[in-house]
Amino acid sequence: MQSGTVRGQDRPAGWHVEAVTTDSPDQAEIRELTRSILADRAPDDRVARLDESETFDEEFYRHLGAAGLIGLDADPAAGADADPxxxxxVLEELGAGHTSMAVCLVVQYMALRLLSHYGGDDQRKRVLVPLAEGRGRAAFALSEEDGGTDIARAMRTKAVRDGAGWVLTGRKTWISGAATAGHAIVLARTSEEIRSAIDGITMFLVPLDADGISVRVLDTAGIHGLDTCEVTFDDVRLDDSTVLGEAGAGFRQVIGTLNGERLNAAAVALGIARGALRSAIEYASQRQAFGRSIGSFQALQHGLVDGAVQVESARGLLTRAAEAAHAGDGRxxxxxxxxxxxxxxxxTDITDTGMRVMGGAGYSREYPMQRYFRDARLYTFAPLTNEMLRNFIGERWLGLPRSY
Structure with missing residues (x-):
């Protein structure tokens, strides 16, 4: 890495971007382990190659599982989730280096939580244990073509009673990892006699090789190392053992995990921002124009400084939110x-700045900036749009009237 001079001392360009001083000893150990596995098993050229070929990194996923970074410290038998x-x-580090894998783990952490809380003994043995160990994966099938934020009201996928089991019909879309996962947690409407839109919906743990299931991979702009799919259920027959949790209460059960999903999405986005900022700083420190480093140009520096402020501000909020979640704080x-x-x-701001700093190099697939730029856009609308989250914050934090 090219060196820049800070107050007379030679330090790697962008060194502070990687410096995290607020970690607990446990967090520091996990961060170092994740970074070590990334460096050994997923260097930049490998990540780029798999992104170009749109291939999931099965080998790297298994290494993460074997290192305990998927199951972490969860103890389903004791009803204990992994520490947020x-x-x-883990997700911030993956976001900075292997974005598609970070997105995959957001889904796996959610699946682990749902299976831990609501899975029966057999479901935990067959699906949860392999998942935690990196030997299996699950998809989460909630979204539909006509239902995004208001999915409960718009849900058309349904499961009807048929003797001792169920018949599942419908279509889910924007489902991460469904083409390569073994199971999917599928939400379907099972009753029209409901008290509200979120009632009468059941979670099912569905093997994706069951008769009547077809999966179509969608051509997306980013996250090329993890398939994004449309999944169709054509009279798929399920027995009662596939019900996950309480029939009719599936959506309410999922709501309890959404805070963790938002938190984890923030961690991945922070990692993308950090990785892009690091790449932009390294390039600006090395690139020469008019006889000096372009990193010495004031206008360019200001854009990178603004990015650093955003990274540290987001990290502060993320740390505070994770501490509150761990403590059970309602805030x-x-x-x-x-x-x-x-x-x-x-x-999104930093990847845009990075593309401008790097110019044609940022546009080139030889550099990771274009991948960060594409991948960052996912988190403007997933798992909820930033506009909807602003509505939520206005109501819950500011005490303003509901705006939706």
């Missing part, structure tokens, strides 16, 4: 929403 403060460390939902908005804005 540990999950965000964690609004703080997680703030962290997700801040991190997503940081990622």
């Amino acid at each position: 403060r540990h999950e965000i460390v 964690s939902e609004a703080l997680s929403a703030m962290a997700k908005v801040a991190a997503a804005d940081a990622a």
